[in-house]
Amino acid sequence: MLFQVEMTVKLPTDMPTEQADKIKATEKSYSQDLQRQGKWRHLWRVAGSYSNVSIFDAEDNAELQELVSNLPLFPYMEINVKPLCRHPSSVREDDS
Ligand SMILES: O=C(O)C[C@H]1C=CC(=O)O1
Numbered sequence: 367m368l369f370q371v372e373m374t375v376k377l378p379t380d381m382p383t384e385q386a387d388k389i390k391a392t393e394k395s396y397s398q399d400l401q402r403q404g405k406w407r408h409l410w411r412v413a414g415s416y417s418n419v420s421i422f423d424a425e426d427n428a429e430l431q432e433l434v435s436n437l438p439l440f441p442y443m444e445i446n447v448k449p450l451c452r453h454p455s456s457v458r459e460d461d462s
Pocket residue numbers: 373375393394395397409416417418439
């Protein structure tokens with residue numbers, strides 16, 4: 367199942383830079399691992415913001431919840447999820 371996931375990062379302004387950098391590095395590694403596994407299909411920066419729009423490919427809602435709640439930045443993000451299904455006019459055969 368495909369999901370559009372929009373994440374907005376809101377790190378506390380008083381978080382020490384070293385701590386923030388460490389969380390971001392762990393997040394990068396975790397996200398790249400999921401991208402290589404094909405679970406995190408697309409990752410786009412929303413221009414002008416500390417937000418991304420992503421497409422996840424998860425078995426079901428429970429797996430999506432597990433993937434997203436394990437993000438190191440999860441405690442510091444607002445997350446919106448929209449379930450997706452194939453558009454009848456799509457010409458892409460691999461959009462399932
Ligand atoms: O930067 C972000 O949008 C938050 C998050 C998503 C991937 C990653 O490395 O960090």
